[in-house]
Amino acid sequence: xxxxxxxxxxxxxxxxxxGSAIGLGxxxxxxYMAGTNGGSVFVLLFIISTIAIxxxxxxxxxxxxxxxxxxxxxIFERFGKSKWWKGIAWLGFAFGFIVLSFYSVVGGWIxxxxxxxxxxxxxxxxxxxxxxxxxxxxxxxxxxQFVFMFLTVWIVQGGIKGGIERASKWMMPLLFVFFILLAIxxxxxxxxMEGVRFLFVPDWSLLTGSTFLLALxxxxxxxxxxxxxxxxxxxxxxxxxxxxxxxxxxxxxxxVISILAGxxxxxxxxxxxxxxxxxxxxxxxxxxxxxxxxxxxTFFMVLFFILMLFATLTSAIALLEIxxxxxxxxxxxxxxxxxxxxxxxxxxxxxxxxxxxGILEDFSIFGNSFFDxxxxxxxxxxxxxxxxxxxxxxxxxxxxxxxxxxxxxxxxIHALWKFLVRFLVPIAIVVxxxxxxxxxxx
Numbered sequence: 443x444x445x446x447x448x449x450x451x452x453x454x455x456x457x458x459x460x461g462s463a464i465g466l467g468x469x470x471x472x473x474y475m476a477g478t479n480g481g482s483v484f485v486l487l488f489i490i491s492t493i494a495i496x497x498x499x500x501x502x503x504x505x506x507x508x509x510x511x512x513x514x515x516x517i518f519e520r521f522g523k524s525k526w527w528k529g530i531a532w533l534g535f536a537f538g539f540i541v542l543s544f545y546s547v548v549g550g551w552i553x554x555x556x557x558x559x560x561x562x563x564x565x566x567x568x569x570x571x572x573x574x575x576x577x578x579x580x581x582x583x584x585x586x587q588f589v590f591m592f593l594t595v596w597i598v599q600g601g602i603k604g605g606i607e608r609a610s611k612w613m614m615p616l617l618f619v620f621f622i623l624l625a626i627x628x629x630x631x632x633x634x635m636e637g638v639r640f641l642f643v644p645d646w647s648l649l650t651g652s653t654f655l656l657a658l659x660x661x662x663x664x665x666x667x668x669x670x671x672x673x674x675x676x677x678x679x680x681x682x683x684x685x686x687x688x689x690x691x692x693x694x695x696x697x698v699i700s701i702l703a704g705x706x707x708x709x710x711x712x713x714x715x716x717x718x719x720x721x722x723x724x725x726x727x728x729x730x731x732x733x734x735x736x737x738x739x740t741f742f743m744v745l746f747f748i749l750m751l752f753a754t755l756t757s758a759i760a761l762l763e764i765x766x767x768x769x770x771x772x773x774x775x776x777x778x779x780x781x782x783x784x785x786x787x788x789x790x791x792x793x794x795x796x797x798x799x800g801i802l803e804d805f806s807i808f809g810n811s812f813f814d815x816x817x818x819x820x821x822x823x824x825x826x827x828x829x830x831x832x833x834x835x836x837x838x839x840x841x842x843x844x845x846x847x848x849x850x851x852x853x854x855i856h857a858l859w860k861f862l863v864r865f866l867v868p869i870a871i872v873v874x875x876x877x878x879x880x881x882x883x884x
Contacts, residue, residue, distance in 0.1 A: 455679055456691045465757025466548060467664035469750060470725055472700040473707045477718035479656050480648035481640040485704065487657035492697055495658060495870050496665040498862040499829050500672055501689040502836035505848045507676030508685060509840075513767045514670040517677070523839060530831045531768060534670030537824040538764035539784075541669065543792035544816040545761065546594070549754045550586030550796065551576065555726065556747040564743065565734060569727045577799035587796050591789045594758040598766060599781035614756065617699070620749040625705040627742055634709030640718060641704045655877045658870060663821055664696055668829030671760040674767045686851055706746070710736070725750070762788070822875075830871045837864035 476484045510517030514531030522528065554576050558564045566572050576582060628634060666672065676685070707725075710732045711718050720728050733743035765784045770776045794802055794812035807815040836845065837860060846856045 455675065455683070456688055456695075465664075465666065465753050466545070466750075467660070467666070467757075468696055468700040469703045469753045470548075470722075472660060472664065473703050474721050474724040475656060475660050476641070476704060477708070477711075477724060478721060480645065480650075480653050481708075481718065482642050482644045483646065483648045484653055484657050484660075485641060485701070486644060487654050488661050488700070489697055491658040491661035492665065492693055494862075495867055496661045496667065496696075497689060497693045498859055498867050499662075499667045499833055500665050500693060501685060501849070501859060502832055502863050503667060503670070503672035504676040504679075504685045504689055505845055506832070506836060506840070507670075507673035508679045508681070508683075509844060509848050510673075511677055513677070513770075514673055514764075515768055517673070518835075521840065521844075522835070527831075527835060527839070530828060530835065531670055533824065533828050534668075534673075534764055535768040537669050537820045537828070538671070538761045538768075539788055539791060540816050540824075541820045542594075542758055542761040542765075542788050544795040544813050545754070545758055546587050546591050546788065546792050547583065547796045547813065549590035549594075549751070549758060550583055550588075551726065552747060552750045552754055553586045553590055554582060555730070556744070556751060559730075559740065559744045559747050562740065564730045569731050570723070572730075573723065573726050574799070578803070580797055580800050583796045583800070584793070587792060588789060590754075590758070591785055591792075594755060594762055595781050595785035597755070597759055598762045598785075599778045614752075617749055617752045618702075620745050620752075621699065621702040621706060624742060624746055624749070625702055627736065627738075628706050628710040628713075631710060631713035631736070633713040637707075637709035637712035637718075638705070640712065641701075641708050655874055659874050662829065662871070662874065663825060664700065665693065666757065666760060668825035668827075668832065669761070669764060669820075670768075670828070670832075671764050673832070674764050675760065677767070685849060686855075826871050826875045830868055830875075833863045833867045833871070837868075 472488070476488075506517060506521075507514075510520060512520070514534055515528050518528040518531050519525070555564065564572070629638070662668075679685075679688075707729065708718055710716075711724075711728065714732050714735055716728050716732060718724075729746065730743060733739040733746070736742060762781070762785065765788070766777060766780050769784055770780045794805075795816050796813075798805075798811040798813035802812060805812065810818060842856075842860065845860065846853070849856055849859065851859075
């Protein structure tokens with residue numbers, strides 16, 4: 443039997459974990475959520491929520507994963523006092539399938555836009571119509587989704603050191619460089635400071651309970667916690683690495699990338715007469731139009747969609763790794779075959795989501811398209827439930843001796859973290875979940 447791999451370096455682990463956390467949540471969702479929910483007030487609440495809520499859950503996954511040094515099912519079987527705890531791992535396995543099935547569709551859209559940016563075919567009159575035509579074309583969306591899944595599987599089947607770590611070590615630094623270049627270009631536009639004020643100068647009249655809940659939810663989901671992805675990554679980490687430093691590094695990187703995304707988008711939006719409240723179409727519809735009006739716009743547009751592709755791939759890699767790690771359990775020699783088999787299955791499961799904006803647009807599940815339904819049952823139901831139980835498992839099932847040994851911090855810091863995962867974090871998750879249900883019903 444082949445031995446279980448480990449990360450070759452702490453940096454490789456941090457970059458891979460940060461890539462998983464950042465993804466579309468930070469680059470695509472954060473700007474439009476901030477744009478439609480108070481700008482700087484939302485940003486401030488997002489930062490507070492990431493540190494107070496997201497970081498403790500992230501650290502819980504790191505502790506459980508590194509302590510177990512195995513797939514999530516084996517870990518919960520080994521340390522859980524009841525066999526039903528391993529259901530958390532199988533929940534992560536199932537939702538890893540579903541999330542990646544529609545996530546790969548968005549990855550395909552990004553590939554379509556990237557090809558058009560390279561070939562100069564994004565210079566159109568109506569970018570809303572272009573987006574609709576791309577997403578409703580069954581041949582294009584399926585082919586683009588297939589290519590995206592192929593890239594994801596090709597990286598993951600190479601293993602931890604040869605695939606995931608190697609890819610993350612060059613993708614993540616390039617992501618930072620691209621973001622900084624784009625932010626500098628955006629900030630040099632006439633009128634850009636209005637976008638900076640929108641992002642950093644609070645308008646306290648926009649501070650509402652709803653804004654707080656949305657910011658808390660954004661922090662929670664952008665860290666990619668609740669589906670055992672971070673637990674799986676931490677299971678490949680050596681005992682010498684300090685988990686607290688790693689968790690803090692990943693959280694800070696997530697915040698920095700989110701704010702950089704805002705600095706790329708909002709100064710340009712305000713400088714060129716756009717609206718920050720465009721919603722989910724802010725990137726796919728507004729940004730190409732903005733880039734066209736900028737000097738060297740085509741160049742920067744290509745850079746931006748390359749960046750988007752990198753960010754999406756790093757998250758997709760983590761999601762597939764959940765499935766692979768759980769699927770092969772201790773049979774590490776089966777990684778390559780399992781990667782292609784599970785990757786093919788995920789592609790097939792994602793076909794209805796890919797066709798939701800075209801030939802299947804009239805089909806619905808409880809009033810939602812296949813794409814929206816997959817998003818709802820994972821991001822609004824599966825991930826909160828998974829994170830809730832992970833928090834309770836770390837807080838009440840694992841002993842103080844076990845967690846303090848893994849965390850290796852002074853007793854007061856360990857006691858604070860234990861209080862957070864036992865009480866504050868579960869309460870926050872329940873509040874977010876209850877608020878969504880209340881809004882859905884009423």
